[in-house]
Amino acid sequence: MKSSVQHTSILKVGNDTHQEVDLLAVEEPMEIRLTYGPVDGRQQSSISVTMRTPGHDFELALGFLFSEGIIQSYEDVISIRYCRGGDQSEKQEAAKENIVRVVLSPDTRLDLQRLQRNFYTTSSCGVCGKASIEALDTLCSPPRSDKFSVNVKAVHQAPAKLRAAQLVFNHTGGIHAAGLFDKDGKLLLWREDVGRHNALDKLLGTSLIGNKFPKDCFLLLSGRVSFELVQKALMGGIAMIAAVGAPSSLAVQLAHQYDITLIGFVRDQKFNIYSGSHRVALEEKTPTFT
Template sequence: MSLVAPVTVQKINGETFSEAPDLLAVEEPLEIRLGFGPIHDRQQRPVSVTMRTPGNDDELAMGFLFTEGIIHQPSDVVSCRHCVQDAHKEGNVIRVELHPDVVVDWSRLSRNTFTSSSCGLCGKATIESVMAISPGPLSSDLAVEPVMLHGLSSRVREVQRAFAYTGGIHAAALFDADGTLQLVREDIGRHNALDKLIGAAFWQNWLPLSQSGIFLSGRIGVELVQKSWLAGVPLLAAVGAPSSLAVQMAQEAGMTLAGFVRDGRFNLYSGAQRVCPVAQTT
């Protein structure tokens, strides 16, 4: 399945109409199914349906399941592949087979998915529930210079293949202290892009990501801080603004949070000690 789809549009410039070809970011549903249980009693259960841009679906599934607390290390997973039984859903169903010894806490899927503003949780309860499954406040000696953060947006844009064609897709990028991009993943959904990135790192046994930062192409909601915290990321930066609850959670996590990272400027909302100027002015 392609990341982009062709379309014909009507372009209006003043009073002039013209027809022109264009490209759109593809959006398709992905159903994540779990195979679980002892060898003599294997079961299957759908756990999530998310709208995503096709590609890196296995990483998306891994990232989602890790940040939901269902899996903890690569050995928990026996296989991850697209289902072929459902012909009418070709490419849009992926099944993750868990090791028979993995016990699934189904309550975590409902307790820790904070995508709805009407979920009934207040900010304090949201943070406390994440703290219950997190490894605690982040401990990392990662330190970066402002000039490195200033250059992240353009470096990520240079490798965003789908964005270059559509202008309508998000990116999540993993970078080191020098600003070298280690991984970049794209998706029409901000959460999916981050899940793909974390899933790729999870599968390569890189977690916790205590010496890396993550750069996001959009705004920072609390659930993006949650996912980054669970992956052990000490620095989260984004082009857009954070929400109030995202800042609160970053402070509880001991995470450095930078917003509005663009045009040679950014705001630090927590963890300012990790961003070190080359020389202090007096």
């Protein structure tokens, strides 16, 4: 298994300028290949290449397929593995760990043209938004339940809890995270990656494997909130998103349309609620969105 960190030599400049060894978050491409179609007419297709941090690769692939509406559950998948095998050199074998093959059930229908997107993403931003919010109507469920609320204290404490759990960030300082918290602020599950969207896909894929999508929980993101991150949370049935950074205009628009609570700038004992304030138990009466 590939490491998530890599050593590098640096020249540290300061009062005592010197050379030392530093750790970097690894960033490598991962290709997702699909085998699909009826038993008597199986087809293969490469549908995505994403720059990711190695680790939880299978969960990343599954979360991506799920958040894009290609699979509905783990039962749609027959097998998932790296493309290894044959008489390969060590270097070639290592490269194979950057290719994940997912074999779908013959009963799982796949319409590649319907996806209407370029499945190439980078670690800095995803070329992965739908042409419009309306395109999600055929994939997403109705607005989520309002049976839970989160108190202000739980939101304030979440970033520190997620940061403490980030082992790769603690070593490198250069990686994103996505974490799921229950309504009382307990960290249930988290994943790290150089890509924000990859961290969330790993989280969704892990939940998909165990068929345990936590109910009545909120998602915390370590960076900004873009449209595709709200889209992925929506596909996972997550009703509340909090983030350390800012949301984009389209992210807020999507949150409003699907009644998702969206919170940004969670830092310094402050935050902004952009949508769905009814799920945040505030200490005093404040205006709610209409």
